[in-house]
Amino acid sequence: MNDQAHFRVRFAPSPTGYLHVGGARTALFNWLLARQAGGAFILRIEDTDRLRHVAGAEDKIIDDLRWLALDWDEGPQVGGDNGPYYQSQRLDIYERHVQQLLEQGKAYYALETPEQLDAMRAEARKAGTSISYRRPDPLPTIEQGLAAKEEGRAVVVRFKMPPDDIVVRDMIRGELVVGEGELEDFVIQKSDGWPTYHLACVVDDALMKITLVCRGQDHLSNTPKHVALQRALGFEMPRYAHLPLIFNMSGSKMGKRDKHTAVHEAAARWVRDGKWKPDDIAERAGVAADAAAAWFGDKKAKRKPEFQAMPVDGLLRLADAADVVLPEIDVHDFRASGYLPESLGNFLNLLGWSGGDDLEFFDRGHAVKAFSVDRIIKSNAKFDRDKLLSLNKDWCAKAPADRLLAAFKDWTRAAGSPMAALDDDTAARVLAACAGFRTFRDVQAKAGILFADDADIEYDPKAVKKVLAKNDGAGYATLERLHPELETVEPWTAEAIEAFFNETCEKTGAKLGDLAQPIRVAVAGRPVSPAIGETLVFLGREKTLRRIRNCLDGRQS
RNA sequence: GCCCCCAUCGUCUAGAGGCCUAGGACACCGGCUUUUCAUGCCGGCGACAGGGGUUCGACUCCCCUUGGGGGCGCCA
Numbered sequence: 001m002n003d004q005a006h007f008r009v010r011f012a013p014s015p016t017g018y019l020h021v022g023g024a025r026t027a028l029f030n031w032l033l034a035r036q037a038g039g040a041f042i043l044r045i046e047d048t049d050r051l052r053h054v055a056g057a058e059d060k061i062i063d064d065l066r067w068l069a070l071d072w073d074e075g076p077q078v079g080g081d082n083g084p085y086y087q088s089q090r091l092d093i094y095e096r097h098v099q100q101l102l103e104q105g106k107a108y109y110a111l112e113t114p115e116q117l118d119a120m121r122a123e124a125r126k127a128g129t130s131i132s133y134r135r136p137d138p139l140p141t142i143e144q145g146l147a148a149k150e151e152g153r154a155v156v157v158r159f160k161m162p163p164d165d166i167v168v169r170d171m172i173r174g175e176l177v178v179g180e181g182e183l184e185d186f187v188i189q190k191s192d193g194w195p196t197y198h199l200a201c202v203v204d205d206a207l208m209k210i211t212l213v214c215r216g217q218d219h220l221s222n223t224p225k226h227v228a229l230q231r232a233l234g235f236e237m238p239r240y241a242h243l244p245l246i247f248n249m250s251g252s253k254m255g256k257r258d259k260h261t262a263v264h265e266a267a268a269r270w271v272r273d274g275k276w277k278p279d280d281i282a283e284r285a286g287v288a289a290d291a292a293a294a295w296f297g298d299k300k301a302k303r304k305p306e307f308q309a310m311p312v313d314g315l316l317r318l319a320d321a322a323d324v325v326l327p328e329i330d331v332h333d334f335r336a337s338g339y340l341p342e343s344l345g346n347f348l349n350l351l352g353w354s355g356g357d358d359l360e361f362f363d364r365g366h367a368v369k370a371f372s373v374d375r376i377i378k379s380n381a382k383f384d385r386d387k388l389l390s391l392n393k394d395w396c397a398k399a400p401a402d403r404l405l406a407a408f409k410d411w412t413r414a415a416g417s418p419m420a421a422l423d424d425d426t427a428a429r430v431l432a433a434c435a436g437f438r439t440f441r442d443v444q445a446k447a448g449i450l451f452a453d454d455a456d457i458e459y460d461p462k463a464v465k466k467v468l469a470k471n472d473g474a475g476y477a478t479l480e481r482l483h484p485e486l487e488t489v490e491p492w493t494a495e496a497i498e499a500f501f502n503e504t505c506e507k508t509g510a511k512l513g514d515l516a517q518p519i520r521v522a523v524a525g526r527p528v529s530p531a532i533g534e535t536l537v538f539l540g541r542e543k544t545l546r547r548i549r550n551c552l553d554g555r556q557s
Numbered sequence: 558g559c560c561c562c563c564a565u566c567g568u569c570u571a572g573a574g575g576c577c578u579a580g581g582a583c584a585c586c587g588g589c590u591u592u593u594c595a596u597g598c599c600g601g602c603g604a605c606a607g608g609g610g611u612u613c614g615a616c617u618c619c620c621c622u623u624g625g626g627g628g629c630g631c632c633a
Binding site: 012013014016046048049051052110114117121124125126127128129130131132154156173176178182184186187189190191192194196197198200201216217218219220221222242244245247249251347350351352354355356357358359360361377378379380381382383384386387388389390391393397434435436437438442445446467498501502505511512513514515516517520521526527528529530531532533535 | 560
């Protein structure tokens with residue numbers, strides 16, 4: 001019991017953008033561990049990189065964690081006894097520890113210039129070794145370091161790596177031994193006085209009494225450094241669990257670059273097909289015309305930094321205009337695409353962990369009970385969106401109606417869908433009429449046009465040809481015939497409308513599709529919509545008749 | 558280049574020496590249901606990276622090769 005009360009884990013994101021799915025998985029696993037043990041889950045913002053910091057990113061991360069229902073016991077917004085929880089507010093703490101190491105001779109001021117460091121690295125590479133920094137002999141004294149600082153030179157503090165073997169016990173990977181001389185003296189304080197990740201992380205984990213550090217495997221190689229620091233500072237060593245990484249299906253890293261690449265490929269294709277001119281693209285993306293011309297005429301341009309730096313809103317406008325669905329990378333992207341947090345959480349739970357049974361569809365409650373570190377998988381995983389899509393479909397199908405409705409309303413508002421204005425009852429009926437959808441975007445695609453302005457209808461030429469124009473305009477003839485009859489259908493309900501269609505079929509010997517499809521194309525512009533009765537009810541009689549009329553009036557000979 | 562980690566269907570994974578004719582899910586293919594698109598139901602295709610050991614017996618243990626990944630920053 002006491003043991004459980006002392007169980008403390010943390011999630012420590014760096015505010016350089018939205019919450020990445022990999023980070024979300026790490027957060028989830030930590031949360032699961034904490035809830036299961038009855039321990040504490042701490043959120044700490046690692047904002048020690050002033051250059052890469054993105055304004056407002058921490059709030060976005062916090063928002064996405066909340067959306068995923070991963071609540072924390074200590075951290076931003078909730079406080080706690082071990083704060084502050086922003087590293088940028090803990091500089092005095094780090095300074096104190098750096099001074100301590102300095103005074104004890106366990107760290108020293110290092111005066112090398114970037115050029116000297118580069119030279120050392122090149123030399124090490126040639127010599128076939130991975131340690132490049134050579135400790136100066138004799139070491140600069142504290143006085144010398146201070147004096148150099150006075151002169152305005154860039155001075156950092158390096159940790160003096162002790163000549164010991166370091167053993168890290170990882171709960172997932174087992175024992176990891178790093179021998180003497182395999183680690184170099186790394187920087188613990190930058191020349192601007194801010195701590196590096198290694199120092200800040202070790203100090204905070206200790207002061208925040210973290211008992212288990214569960215993080216991405218990309219930190220595995222750093223861990224021996226952390227252990228050495230802990231020893232030097234007299235800290236207790238937490239337990240470690242390094243999670244496998246998550247990649248794209250192609251095996252590439254899931255990064256925000258993927259979005260740029262997707263847009264670039266689409267835009268370049270459109271330029272090639274003559275659909276767009278670089279000038280149009282420049283305008284939409286809000287960039288200089290010559291830049292756009294250079295980017296989209298050049299296959300390799302997508303790798304250029306100027307292109308990668310393209311502003312996000314411009315990117316989104318482009319993607320929207322080009323009908324490109326950007327690959328989802330961040331939690332935020334999945335929100336925008338109309339996924340349920342339940343299914344994203346469920347899916348992430350399955351990446352790098354398995355319950356050992358065939359159960360794949362489960363809620364958080366089950367996850368808390370079933371989760372365990374020894375069932376975490378060692379190998380990296382690929383993020384299969386198809387599987388997520390399928391899982392989301394199942395979650396939508398099984399979610400309680402009120403829960404689904406609430407999530408749907410959130411989404412319509414965020415997505416700026418015309419369905420955002422619907423009352424609850426209608427929205428619920430739309431959801432029911434689209435049953436079988438995979439994401440809310442599917443609902444939008446199927447029924448959104450019914451609630452949009454008439455002018456927003458884009459008639460799909462293929463559908464018009466096949467359903468309306470074919471056979472000497474048989475479909476148009478059907479519209480002419482049904483239009484007046486639809487005026488008299490009473491009441492205007494799905495049942496009555498369906499009954500009307502069925503009766504007409506019986507009378508004329510037509511098949512339902514012969515009647516419903518022309519109507520569907522006329523009112524939706526495409527051969528896809530909910531069942532014909534519901535479709536027309538959502539539209540209302542007036543709009544139905546008007547759209548059919550408009551369609552007939554706009555008929556091309 | 559150096560150090561480290563990993564390795565079962567296309568993908569996520571089950572498998573802790575005989576339960577394996579290697580199981581499930583997604584994807585894919587075929588069929589059925591269906592007023593469109595979906596959904597749903599039924600069936601099918603499909604893997605132990607290669608080579609050496611250890612053992613009466615290896616997907617399971619060991620070694621090598623190959624492949625994938627990470628680290629080697631005044632990024633985290």
